[in-house]
Amino acid sequence: MFDDKSIKEYQNIKVSDDLKKRVMETYENKSYKKSNISFYRYASLIAACFVIVFSSAYLMLFSTSVSVNGTKVSKNYLTVQNNVMGTFSQRNIDAFGDALPIELKAIFETTISVNNGEFSVSDKKTGELLYIGNKYSFKGDVIVKWNVENKDSMSEMKVSNVFYDEIFEVKYDAENNNWGIKKDK
Amino acid sequence: MNLIQDEKIEFEKVYDELSNLLYRLSLSHVKNSQDAEDIVHDVFAKYIEVRKTFKDDEHRRAWFVRVTVNKCHDFLRKKSHRDHLSLDDISEISQNENLNLPRVFNLVSSLSEKYKTVMVLHYLEGYGVKEISSMLYISVSAVKMRLSRGRDMLKDKMEKEEENV
Numbered sequence: 001m002f003d004d005k006s007i008k009e010y011q012n013i014k015v016s017d018d019l020k021k022r023v024m025e026t027y028e029n030k031s032y033k034k035s036n037i038s039f040y041r042y043a044s045l046i047a048a049c050f051v052i053v054f055s056s057a058y059l060m061l062f063s064t065s066v067s068v069n070g071t072k073v074s075k076n077y078l079t080v081q082n083n084v085m086g087t088f089s090q091r092n093i094d095a096f097g098d099a100l101p102i103e104l105k106a107i108f109e110t111t112i113s114v115n116n117g118e119f120s121v122s123d124k125k126t127g128e129l130l131y132i133g134n135k136y137s138f139k140g141d142v143i144v145k146w147n148v149e150n151k152d153s154m155s156e157m158k159v160s161n162v163f164y165d166e167i168f169e170v171k172y173d174a175e176n177n178n179w180g181i182k183k184d185k
Numbered sequence: 186m187n188l189i190q191d192e193k194i195e196f197e198k199v200y201d202e203l204s205n206l207l208y209r210l211s212l213s214h215v216k217n218s219q220d221a222e223d224i225v226h227d228v229f230a231k232y233i234e235v236r237k238t239f240k241d242d243e244h245r246r247a248w249f250v251r252v253t254v255n256k257c258h259d260f261l262r263k264k265s266h267r268d269h270l271s272l273d274d275i276s277e278i279s280q281n282e283n284l285n286l287p288r289v290f291n292l293v294s295s296l297s298e299k300y301k302t303v304m305v306l307h308y309l310e311g312y313g314v315k316e317i318s319s320m321l322y323i324s325v326s327a328v329k330m331r332l333s334r335g336r337d338m339l340k341d342k343m344e345k346e347e348e349n350v
Binding site: 001002006009015018024 | 233
């Protein structure tokens with residue numbers, strides 16, 4: 001359609017060097033702003049992820065706490081005098097007589113069950129008796145008084161929630177009239 | 186730091202590769218060097234803004250050409266609204282503003298909007314029919330039809346010019 005000379009003339013139409021400077025300035029300004037925005041965006045995203053991971057881990061690991069006389073039960077035996085008063089009211093202890101009082105705090109729905117004897121469950125704040133038996137589901141703060149029937153054998157209490165199951169071993173020392181409790185795993 | 190530097194080098198490479206094509210294309214529409222440069226600047230600003238990724242160079246070139254043509258149309262539309270004229274009228278009037286452009290360029294630029302872009306891309310920039318069809322989102326047959334009519338119009342214009350001489 002056109003001869004080479006005309007096309008060459010056409011292709012000699014070139015943009016000015018000033019435009020390159022302008023465009024590169026725009027690039028510098030916008031990239032700087034963008035990289036800053038990206039940095040803050042990524043940083044806040046990472047921070048949010050950490051918060052989610054740590055709070056999930058916290059919830060998973062400590063969603064239900066089990067303690068006796070104000071001390072959290074660990075893998076080592078915790079010894080407690082039979083019929084201890086501790087943090088519990090006289091009324092709670094009297095309600096079930098000779099028993100091991102255990103305090104449980106549950107963020108999520110938790111089920112407790114025992115393989116030996118029965119337990120009573122009372123609301124920690126009001127002292128109201130909620131349950132007597134060997135398996136109970138709850139959420140919140142309760143006091144469990146476990147009446148171990150056969151005190152000569154090793155007894156177990158299972159605590160389960162949506163994240164895990166835990167077994168607590170309980171033994172009675174008749175000589176010293178005290179209880180030993182520890183987390184099995 | 187190297188990543189940022191690499192990105193800048195890459196961007197500069199894209200600019201060097203496409204700026205003249207986009208400038209000539211814009212100039213054929215707006216017929217004023219300053220306006221054409223402003224359009225090219227805006228196209229690159231948009232590219233920086235959206236940080237689009239492309240399959241290959243052809244895909245990127247198509248995006249640039251499409252955005253440039255759209256920006257030219259927007260520019261002319263605004264101008265025509267302002268001056269109460271049609272797009273082609275604006276094109277005709279603007280032609281007088283430019284000086285010392287090759288005859289071939291002025292001839293192609295004088296075509297109506299519909300034919301100008303395909304004529305510039307095919308006969309002056311050397312792109313194939315298929316690539317132009319993907320650049321402008323129109324079918325291959327539409328490109329061929331526009332080229333054929335554009336050629337006829339151009340011949341008429343050339344003949345008229347010769348008659349006048």
